[in-house]
Amino acid sequence: MPLVTSTEMFKKVYGKCAVGAFNVNNMEIIQGIVDAAKEEQAPLILQVSAGARKYAKHIYLMKLVEAAVEDSGLSICLHLDHGEDFEICKSCVDGGFTSVMIDGSKLPFAENIALTKKVVEYAHAKGVTVEAELGRLAGVEDDVKVSAADSSYTDPDQAVEFVQKTGCDSLAIAIGTSHGAYKFKGEAKLDFARLGKIASLLPGYPLVLHGASTVLPEFVAKCNQYGGEIKGAQGVPEEMLRKAGTMGVCKINIDTDLRLAMTATIREHFANNPADFDPRQYLKPARGAIKSMVKHKIRNVLNCSNQL
Numbered sequence: 001m002p003l004v005t006s007t008e009m010f011k012k013v014y015g016k017c018a019v020g021a022f023n024v025n026n027m028e029i030i031q032g033i034v035d036a037a038k039e040e041q042a043p044l045i046l047q048v049s050a051g052a053r054k055y056a057k058h059i060y061l062m063k064l065v066e067a068a069v070e071d072s073g074l075s076i077c078l079h080l081d082h083g084e085d086f087e088i089c090k091s092c093v094d095g096g097f098t099s100v101m102i103d104g105s106k107l108p109f110a111e112n113i114a115l116t117k118k119v120v121e122y123a124h125a126k127g128v129t130v131e132a133e134l135g136r137l138a139g140v141e142d143d144v145k146v147s148a149a150d151s152s153y154t155d156p157d158q159a160v161e162f163v164q165k166t167g168c169d170s171l172a173i174a175i176g177t178s179h180g181a182y183k184f185k186g187e188a189k190l191d192f193a194r195l196g197k198i199a200s201l202l203p204g205y206p207l208v209l210h211g212a213s214t215v216l217p218e219f220v221a222k223c224n225q226y227g228g229e230i231k232g233a234q235g236v237p238e239e240m241l242r243k244a245g246t247m248g249v250c251k252i253n254i255d256t257d258l259r260l261a262m263t264a265t266i267r268e269h270f271a272n273n274p275a276d277f278d279p280r281q282y283l284k285p286a287r288g289a290i291k292s293m294v295k296h297k298i299r300n301v302l303n304c305s306n307q308l
């Protein structure tokens with residue numbers, strides 16, 4: 001079973017539920033996620049950011065994901081998260097990824113279209129799908145910090161024009177989510193009316209939600225209980241993600257919840273086992289925590305169990 005694109009996954013789930021797109025940086029993270037998806041028989045997207053590629057190297061992540069496909073028998077889509085220019089997208093297309101994101105969201109509209117179109121032409125010629133982004137999320141993306149004032153929600157009419165002119169296969173939209181662990185100051189709010197409008201103007205077209213971690217309170221509490229200092233963290237409530245999955249959002253991006261699950265578990269392990277120094281002693285429970293967290297998401301939030 002080779003790596004697959006996201007096309008069939010999105011067709012299958014459209015309007016019913018969403019596929020989880022999980023950020024991966026090392027073997028334990030990949031194994032935890034893949035074990036969960038296998039037990040749930042769920043479609044799966046593993047995504048690699050530019051930072052992850054720098055940290056672990058393209059070839060290591062690529063081979064680990066190929067190994068996961070072979071070992072699990074699952075269909076997995078390997079996706080570049082937030083490609084910022086043509087070159088990184090080309091390098092991932094040439095290097096065996098089955099999907100890439102070109103994130104031209106900080107560019108003026110016409111330039112975002114031109115860049116996205118160029119990536120679409122290159123990727124489609126090689127059978128690779130392309131996600132693009134229109135509108136700006138607040139929060140932290142790699143080293144780029146977007147303030148709430150500089151963020152702007154996706155304009156529905158522009159979204160239609162953008163998709164028509166670029167031919168991109170899916171579109172990440174800004175409706176109030178943001179990257180990282182600090183998404184809302186007061187009450188969590190997403191602009192569902194805007195999402196509904198975009199989905200009605202682009203019927204059947206896959207939309208993507210970035211910054212969609214719930215920032216699970218149990219992991220934040222555990223980090224803090226065992227020496228962490230994560231104050232005021234807040235994510236997207238699970239019921240909002242469930243709702244988005246029925247409204248045309250086909251891909252829900254999750255990174256922060258993986259980071260928190262892993263860190264909370266390792267902090268707890270060291271607090272309770274201060275003499276341990278074999279990495280397997282703390283990476284094994286960390287991998288297990290990722291697995292059960294991802295199973296919970298697939299089953300109860302993404303609702304995409306048994307959607308292969």
Ligand SMILES: O=C(CO)COP(=O)(O)O
Nearest residue numbers: 180211212213253255256
């Ligand atoms: O959107 C993301 C990756 O592209 C991750 O979002 P979170 O920070 O909410 O996990």
Ligand SMILES: O=C[C@H](O)COP(=O)(O)O
Nearest residue numbers: 049051052141142179255
């Ligand atoms: O959108 C950002 C993802 O959470 C990836 O984060 P990173 O760029 O630090 O790897």
Ligand SMILES: [Zn+2]
Nearest residue numbers: 103105133141
């Ligand atoms: Zn972006």
Ligand SMILES: [Zn+2]
Nearest residue numbers: 179210211253
């Ligand atoms: Zn993102």
